[in-house]
Amino acid sequence: MSTTPCAQSASKSTGKRVRYGTIRLMVLFGAFLVVLINPFVNYFLHNNFVQGWYQSIGIGALWFVSPLEGLESLLITRNIYMPSLVGMVVPVTLAFLLGRVFCSWICPVTFILELFDRFRKIISRRKFLKNKLLVAKKVLWFTLIGELLLSMIIGAPLFVFLSPPGLVGREIMMAVFFRTFALEGILLILIIVLELLTRRFFCRSFCPLGGLLACIGQKRKLRVVTLAENCIACGICAKTCPMGLNPQQYEGASAYCWNCGECIDNCRTEALCFQWQ
């Protein structure tokens, strides 16, 4: 079975492959740096080349709009605005092909939680962090539907001002522009505290944006595949998965997987790999 993709990547790399975790942390850091530096550039240098954060970010004439925010705005007002739709194309395509990669590779909340994870591991000297409170993964869909319905009932998009990825950007902007913090930042602290109970507690089942991206990415191209013949059922992948999935049971191909590559990094027998299907 030397033609399988996993074996190929293993032979190519000869064990010295750069860990996805390292690349991911660098990407996350870069994405965080954008929302961190951008308000300073806007405020002190009056340079508006980049504006906004991960609710909607404009880089020159290139605009991105977060799909959930755009969808909510569309559903509530029932009014189509082309720039908003065009701005959603790139994020939606990304989610359609790669799944929830925004969550694991870009989201500033994930960056904070990733640092928090590493910090916790150093303090507790434990290799794996334990999950104390598990919520059914299906709750994610209920969050998404509930959120959309609730927004339509009150007629104001709820997630847009409580969206954790957006909140990070907003808090930094508020701090730079108005020398204060917005009160809703409490939500971020709550998310970090909940992290002590379960890794990515909020991301797993309570983030509506994650829900929408997972829904779009159900038929995604890039998946984590499991090679049964290499697997020795050690269970390490399940322990390292921040989303509490079990890649050994082929859950890497489920809608809940966000393609972070943590399980692939930790698999000792090259039984897991990314595959473009």
Place this chain on the structure above:
Amino acid sequence: MKRRLFVKGILGSAVLFGFGSGHTQAALLENPLATNRLRPPGAVPEEIFPAKCIRCGRCVEVCPYRSVIMLDIRAGVHAGTPIIEAENIPCYLCMKCVDVCPTGSLLRVSQEDTRMGLAVIDKYSCAAWEGTTLCRTCYDKCPFPEKAIRLDQLKPIVETDFCTGCGLCTHACPVTLENGRKAINIEPIYAGDKVLS
């Protein structure tokens, strides 16, 4: 047991948040627009503004005068929406915010067609109307002099057809009343318009 505790906690905080006090409850849906509290130029009517705006804050970031500020959670469902406090920093009609809005909450509009509100002179506190001084600050500061504000026997008069509601006059007005109002204030009267569909 733990799960039960958790659910209770969530419900408890939801109740606290929603029904903490009568004041909070009302503030959750209350519109933040009032005298001298305006939406940026080209804003769609308030009927759909809070639904259309995705609170991305780009208008706040591009405003070179820091006129556009962002509301926080104390404004309830309007949290994150942009607002201009005319008496603090008025709008200089540079139209940068309109250009970056990704949702069409702020629609492109020319400077003279902007209708953020209407300047209303309080004739009982205006120095010129009271006759205490020959003040014509609002007339001097108006970006559309002789059009939006003109002088009639040295007293300023606002022309409804031309006033954009930018608030430059409010900001410049030397008379400040005890309640923080000026002798000329901007009333966001166009925000209550209905959406044609």
